Amino acid sequence: MTQEEVLSGGNVNHIVRIGDTVRRPIGYWSSSVHELLKHLERQGFEGAPRFLGIDDSGREMLTFVSGDINQPELETYTWWTDETLVGLAQLLRQFHDGTVSFTPSSEAKWQLIYANDAEHEVICHNDAAFYNLVFRNGQPAALIDFDMAGPGPRLWDIAYTLYTSIPLGDFMPDFSSGKIEIVTYQHEKHAAERRRRIHLFFESYGIPVPNNLREWIIERLIVLCDTIKKFAANGNQAFQKMIDEGQLAHYENVITFVDDHFDDWI
Template sequence: MEPDEEQPLAGGNVSEGVVRVGDTVRRPTGPWTPAVHALLTHLHEVGFHAAPRPLGIDDEGREVLTFMPGDVVWPDRFSLLDPARQLARVAQLTRDFHDAVQDFTPPPDARWQRLIPAEGSDIIAHHDLAPWNLVVGGGGQSQGQWALIDWDGAGPGSRLWDLAYALHGFVPLSADPRRRRPDAADRMRGFVGAYGLDEAERRRLVPMLGRRTRSMHVFLRDQAACGVQPWARLWTEGHGDVWRSDTEYIERREDEWLRVLLAD
């Protein structure tokens, strides 16, 4: 690719207008962009480099971010997370981010997207920690730098709220027979252990798993009722049913999740 050639980047639910130019990514901006750039700048300043670094705004009014080389895990590389040590690496990456953001003070005029009301507000959370936002370096290999992308939805939240969403996607906690794991409880325990939750936090986390998943169903339902894209399209395609089924699957097994998490 020539240095100034624009290459459209696919993936995710909101990828229209996102392009790669050389070693940068250009994306449409929003009212939240200055706050997100402040967040990403802080992360790099305190040593967390597993996120894009903001480089300003280009002549077309697009935000400019460093390109994170590698492959997005979802869907083709998800098997990379099968070994327990790799799933633990995701948990540690999540913990590193949460620790790095703990001392971040948002700008006084910060505006965030706040797509879904969060439980708690002890940190600025990512709100979409999932396989589709995890890039593994080294041409898709398990070695090399791993990075979290797509920070536009960042905003006030809590460690547990972020973690509950991450567990849904990375374990995964899915009712779909094609994705459901017979060892889901053990994978959850390994993830939570690598993150470093104490007993009280584990007790608070378990009932939050279903609430966080249900919040996605409610969000898609409400956005579809208002005709807001791309959420209305996702609702029509059946994503709302998926989130509802996953919620029911998670809630039916709360006793199992709690028993396993407290067994350490």
């Protein structure tokens, strides 16, 4: 067998590369994700890995998606360009559109499902952020890590992607010095830029900015916090580590920050 190469990134799973394949642990949700990936392949969507089967060790086998992932130079520049934001919005729209015709089986199980069944319009990735993007030539080319995927409204997925990609926390990428710097958010310097990027995302995705966007974003972040606490309480050590390292407290602070400042961004 080709030697295993441990892949970096992610809070939860141990992921390895063997040749042109990626091997990942499976869970109760995996068969539903596999059906989703097979559907996307039939739809001709090229922005996701292909499901290849289960290996002798009981791990799922996916195609390795070539490109750049979570590289330092991406974190300091490429992540925050308008071109990347536009590409991410368009990729998310293509993914969502590719799932409209997907009908999960009656026995489908997902890790995260939007509570109101009547509002299920697509399959949400539920973690469509920069750290789950593959870049080629500096542009978003594919989404990876579909473990948290599940049925929901488009805006449910968009809300989390906006939080991570605009970004909507208490920091802001700043290009004013001629190079990228990550600085503390200041209303006078950054509110208009944040507003512009929100509108650019929706324009690129192809829908208008909803009047209740604040509520979507805050509710999505509340569910994120609840999910971390629930999984940790059920004995998931990866999610407990997120609490121990302060990630839960960080997200709780972000909720307050977004609620306090959102009117400046619309």
